[in-house]
Amino acid sequence: MKRQAYLQAAAALCTEGIYTTKRERIPWEQGQSGPLDVKRSQVWEQPFTGFGKLQVADRLAFSAAALVFSQLDRKDHSRIGISMGSAFGSLSTDIRYMESVASGFPRPAYFSATLPSSAVAEVAIRFKLKGPNRVVVGGRAPGFWALDCALSALASKKATGMLVLSVNGTDREDLESALVPPDKSTEPHSWAWLLTADRIDSGLNMRLAVDGDFASDVPAGTEESYFVEMIAAAAQRQDFSRNLNAQGFAGSISLQKDS
Amino acid sequence: MNEAVVIEQAAALTSLGDIAHSVEALLGGKSALRPGPCFDVPTAYAPFANCKDRDLRTCARLLGSNIDLDGLPAGRMIFIYCSAKGDIHSLEDVVSERTSRVDVSPLLDAQAQQACRLLGLQPDRIVSISNACASGAIAVELAKELLEDRRFSHAVLFGLESLCRFVATGFHALSALSPTGARPFDAARDGLSLGEAAGVAVLSFREPRPGDMVVAGAGSSNDANHRTGPSRTGEGLHSAACAALADAGIDPRSIGAVKCHGTATPYNDAMEAKAIYRLFGDTCPPCASLKGAIGHTSGAGSLVEMLLAAEFLKQRGLPPTSGYERHGVDEPIPVSNRPQPISGTSILCLSAGFGGVNAGIVVQEAGA
Numbered sequence: 001m002k003r004q005a006y007l008q009a010a011a012a013l014c015t016e017g018i019y020t021t022k023r024e025r026i027p028w029e030q031g032q033s034g035p036l037d038v039k040r041s042q043v044w045e046q047p048f049t050g051f052g053k054l055q056v057a058d059r060l061a062f063s064a065a066a067l068v069f070s071q072l073d074r075k076d077h078s079r080i081g082i083s084m085g086s087a088f089g090s091l092s093t094d095i096r097y098m099e100s101v102a103s104g105f106p107r108p109a110y111f112s113a114t115l116p117s118s119a120v121a122e123v124a125i126r127f128k129l130k131g132p133n134r135v136v137v138g139g140r141a142p143g144f145w146a147l148d149c150a151l152s153a154l155a156s157k158k159a160t161g162m163l164v165l166s167v168n169g170t171d172r173e174d175l176e177s178a179l180v181p182p183d184k185s186t187e188p189h190s191w192a193w194l195l196t197a198d199r200i201d202s203g204l205n206m207r208l209a210v211d212g213d214f215a216s217d218v219p220a221g222t223e224e225s226y227f228v229e230m231i232a233a234a235a236q237r238q239d240f241s242r243n244l245n246a247q248g249f250a251g252s253i254s255l256q257k258d259s
Numbered sequence: 260m261n262e263a264v265v266i267e268q269a270a271a272l273t274s275l276g277d278i279a280h281s282v283e284a285l286l287g288g289k290s291a292l293r294p295g296p297c298f299d300v301p302t303a304y305a306p307f308a309n310c311k312d313r314d315l316r317t318c319a320r321l322l323g324s325n326i327d328l329d330g331l332p333a334g335r336m337i338f339i340y341c342s343a344k345g346d347i348h349s350l351e352d353v354v355s356e357r358t359s360r361v362d363v364s365p366l367l368d369a370q371a372q373q374a375c376r377l378l379g380l381q382p383d384r385i386v387s388i389s390n391a392c393a394s395g396a397i398a399v400e401l402a403k404e405l406l407e408d409r410r411f412s413h414a415v416l417f418g419l420e421s422l423c424r425f426v427a428t429g430f431h432a433l434s435a436l437s438p439t440g441a442r443p444f445d446a447a448r449d450g451l452s453l454g455e456a457a458g459v460a461v462l463s464f465r466e467p468r469p470g471d472m473v474v475a476g477a478g479s480s481n482d483a484n485h486r487t488g489p490s491r492t493g494e495g496l497h498s499a500a501c502a503a504l505a506d507a508g509i510d511p512r513s514i515g516a517v518k519c520h521g522t523a524t525p526y527n528d529a530m531e532a533k534a535i536y537r538l539f540g541d542t543c544p545p546c547a548s549l550k551g552a553i554g555h556t557s558g559a560g561s562l563v564e565m566l567l568a569a570e571f572l573k574q575r576g577l578p579p580t581s582g583y584e585r586h587g588v589d590e591p592i593p594v595s596n597r598p599q600p601i602s603g604t605s606i607l608c609l610s611a612g613f614g615g616v617n618a619g620i621v622v623q624e625a626g627a
Contacts, residue, residue, distance in 0.1 A: 001408065001409070001410065081479075081480075081481070082481065086389075088366065089366065089367055089389060091365070091366065094347070094350055094365065094425075095350070095353070095354060097425070097429065098350050098351060098353075098354040098425060099354055101351075101424060101425065101428050102351075102354055102355055106428040106429065106431070106432040107432065108429075108432040108433045111428075111429035111430075111432055111433060112433065112486055112487045112613065113486075114344070114425075114429065115343055115344075115389065115391050115612075115613055115614060116367075116389040117389060117390050117391045117612070117613070117614040117616060118486060118613065118614055120390075120481070120614055120616075121481075121485075121486045121613070121614035121615050122486070124481040124482075124483040124614070124615055125483050125484065125485070125486070125615070127483075128483045129481060129483055130480055130481050130482070130483050130495065130498065131480065131481070132400070132478070132479040132480065132481075132502070133390055133393075133397065133479055133480070133481050133614075133616045134388065134390070134397060134401060135388060135389050135390050135397075136386055136387065136388060136389075137366075137367045137368055137387045137388070137389045138366055138367055138368020138369070138371070138387050139368050139385070139386065139387070145386055149401060152401070152404040152405060152408060153404070155404070155408065156404050156407075156506070158478060158479075158502055158506070180366075213384075213410070
């Protein structure tokens with residue numbers, strides 16, 4: 001079953017640097033180890049005094065979303081929803097909170113961020129996104145699932161647009177604990193796409209088509225590499241197409257200039 | 260009636276027992292709230308009768324024994340695990356001991372896999388939804404969309420929220436807990452009471468038979484207002500309810516009752532009353548919150564409370580709102596400490612959660 005939407009803008013923060021659909025990759029500065037070290041000035045021109053205090057997943061989600069909305073002139077986002085895939089949910093914050101409990105002083109600021117959906121809240125508040133919400137946690141392809149959920153929400157006409165987010169904002173020390181299965185991608189990253197049901201004035205208006213089915217069984221790292229490739233292609237206004245065949249998975253994803 | 264998303268089977272466990280016992284107790288005005296402490300936190304709470312039940316393994320076995328998952332029709336199945344924190348008690352061991360072996364992983368997707376194995380299911384897809392206290396409702400909304408798109412022939416939804424130190428100390432740190440017990444919509448309400456619950460539901464998309472319970476509409480929204488507090492205006496919950504009604508293709512006059520979120524925190528109930536009154540005006544149907552009786556069961560609660568609401572609709576009776584004595588919100592919505600009759604064939608289930616998420620589900624009884 002083929003599903004379609006318009007890609008209006010996209011951005012990714014990953015090991016190699018910052019990608020957007022507006023310009024070429026920006027490598028991390030000297031001394032920056034990657035997405036976990038992102039600075040507010042690299043993603044958002046306006047003041048944001050609490051940026052450094054955000055939990056890592058929230059900071060990465062906000063950063064990718066800010067890069068997306070900075071590419072658009074549009075101001076009214078009230079009918080745009082958010083669909084987020086989160087590789088490890090709020091694992092790092094859960095551990096920080098539990099450590100505060102063990103110390104005898106539970107910290108409410110940590111507890112209020114111990115929900116995978118807290119990253120959605122940060123983005124919704126900043127960009128006034130009042131549409132439907134979906135938060136998918138874990139699996140090997142939470143970002144694919146978030147995209148899937150976004151396309152379903154658009155097809156149901158409950159939103160005019162969906163911001164698709166994929167976030168892995170887990171501290172490295174927590175990933176090193178034995179809790180994380182070895183078959184999951186553990187590279188910190190975030191990426192965001194704005195999809196709309198119809199063309200809009202200030203966006204890319206590239207046609208995204210997804211055919212077949214998304215799975216939780218794709219090999220680790222598949223979605224990150226595909227989405228970064230797609231963002232790079234969109235930045236060049238080039239068509240992109242991939243057939244995805246993995247265990248339990250068959251489908252295709254493509255991006256085309258709208259003629 | 261055209262094809263619709265039908266609740267084929269359901270099982271649940273609350274602090275008042277399984278669905279049948281919970282419904283009977285709730286309609287009879289019983290409450291499971293008991294005095295604390297709850298994990299050293301001084302508050303009334305509503306635990307499972309047997310504390311072993313809060314473990315994912317025991318809980319899945321209990322639910323599995325109350326539902327016929329072997330008899331599911333052939334076809335593509337999606338399993339949706341819906342929870343805010345699920346069974347996260349093992350995190351305490353991990354933090355204190357850095358153990359490499361836990362019986363139940365604190366990761367939700369690992370819990371989903373484990374629940375599938377325990378239920379003996381081999382679904383085509385497994386996904387975990389975690390939208391705070393609206394997780395169950397959002398999972399229902401997603402399942403409805405996927406089934407209507409014919410991506411899957413049936414969906415198995417599983418929700419679990421168990422009490423542990425993590426949850427109890429967290430809500431206490433936020434000063435959100437009532438010391439004596441939740442009193443939804445009451446003038447003296449002073450916070451929520453924690454509870455625990457688990458539920459499983461099988462949904463399919465087919466032409467319903469008379470008497471079938473149907474998920475007729477679902478909608479969600481975000482307040483875009485505050486990380487933990489609800490909006491003061493109720494706009495977001497109103498918007499989610501409107502989306503659910505639009506999805507069901509009905510207007511507010513068709514709703515026979517409202518199963519409220521009703522946490523008994525001052526701000527939630529004030530917000531919710533505004534949203535409900537804005538939707539229905541002076542012809543508001545009977546409203547009830549279950550949280551004064553079974554506690555706030557977080558993400559799984561919005562699934563379990565929907566399953567209970569379907570039973571209330573079947574019996575045409577809405578339970579009393581336990582703890583409610585004196586009206587404590589500005590809008591004259593009909594909350595009562597006595598059972599109220601339900602007229603009509605539809606009930607609206609509302610939920611909201613941290614992160615500003617709101618959800619509405621319309622459950623309908625299929626007619627002849």
